[in-house]
Amino acid sequence: MEHHHLLLQLSPPPPPPPLPAVHLMMSPSFFDAGVFADVGGDWMEDLMHLGELFGVGVGGDDDDNGGVDGRVGGGDDRMQEWQNNCEGGGSPDHQPSCGDGDGDGDGDVSPRDGELGDGDGDNSATRKRRDRSKTIVSERKRRVRMKEKLYELRALVPNITKMDKASIIADAVVYVKDLQAHARKLKEEVAALEEARPIRPPPPSAA
Amino acid sequence: MEHHHLLLQLSPPPPPPPLPAVHLMMSPSFFDAGVFADVGGDWMEDLMHLGELFGVGVGGDDDDNGGVDGRVGGGDDRMQEWQNNCEGGGSPDHQPSCGDGDGDGDGDVSPRDGELGDGDGDNSATRKRRDRSKTIVSERKRRVRMKEKLYELRALVPNITKMDKASIIADAVVYVKDLQAHARKLKEEVAALEEARPIRPPPPSAA
DNA sequence: TATGACACGTGAAAC
């Protein structure tokens, strides 16, 4: 714990340092020889989908940020670490992340599909592969979106102690409580002050 | 098999709506016959670790929440979905979630260890298994902690539009901005009001 | 049927 990282303590408006410089790297095994080794021919759609996040392929809504407010944190999109892309590479078939007992043999198509049908390269295995990589991209977008929201929340809270995701939310919680209490106190103070002088209703100043 | 789980649906905090009734279920295959089928003898520590979350084993700091304030959301610990517990069960060895090319044959010891040494059941494989399940539990605790922080943040924000994790944070962001603007306006209003009456400095009511 | 949200386990990395 203690995670010193950098603890930059940025004030809300000014340039937001993109958070502790976590992971930020690109594994050399991506775009490596092993990726294009024994796969048949449909690795392209995987790369297209996987590349959506970078903005290289489709001009997409990568930076969603248009939901809450105007400007927020700025583009702090970063590249993640592609550990072992696990798809399109050495093991084309799914390794379902756990021994699931293979009770449901619904899919489980023959591996290394693609050139065994010769004519139709769009059998169920290819289709499954395709929308799997689409799911991966969607999930990654979802993660990025939540992280951005977390960053703008962090940018609003003045006293950040730690940079953990959970600690950011915790600090935001105490800050919101403080702010609520402060606003309430201020409000009743202004009420008492106005009550002391009934004449001249208060200048509304700003609507 | 198609283990349909059960969907126990216990409601965590009584007064506040417990969030969208997300997943909340317990698979019947946990504590099932398959778990104790062919594993040798060291499944106990796994269950002990895995059971820490429930509070059955170790009297631990499951409900961390004691960091921010007094009461907040209450203990909204809930049980997660144990899809296929993947550890200690049918496949004792690791299925590393992806074909990692097995370039590092560091571990990969013979499965069903534990009673083959008779005297020392603590070889490297067992040790690795053990601290792996410990990592799993730690990670799960981390997830629960962050979720709880998110819930108390949600409890503070009055106008919640959606129940998504990202939307909760987004609504909290706009609420904090509103609150800050409101407090600032109130503050200058009270300043103007005090300036209009210099005599008798206002009793601070609550110092 | 397809998409979104979620919890999970897991390797890497920072402490």
Place this chain on the structure above:
DNA sequence: TGTTTCACGTGTCAT
């Protein structure tokens, strides 16, 4: 050393 945080891919459920 071990612990903790993180992003990832994946299966499942609900819309």
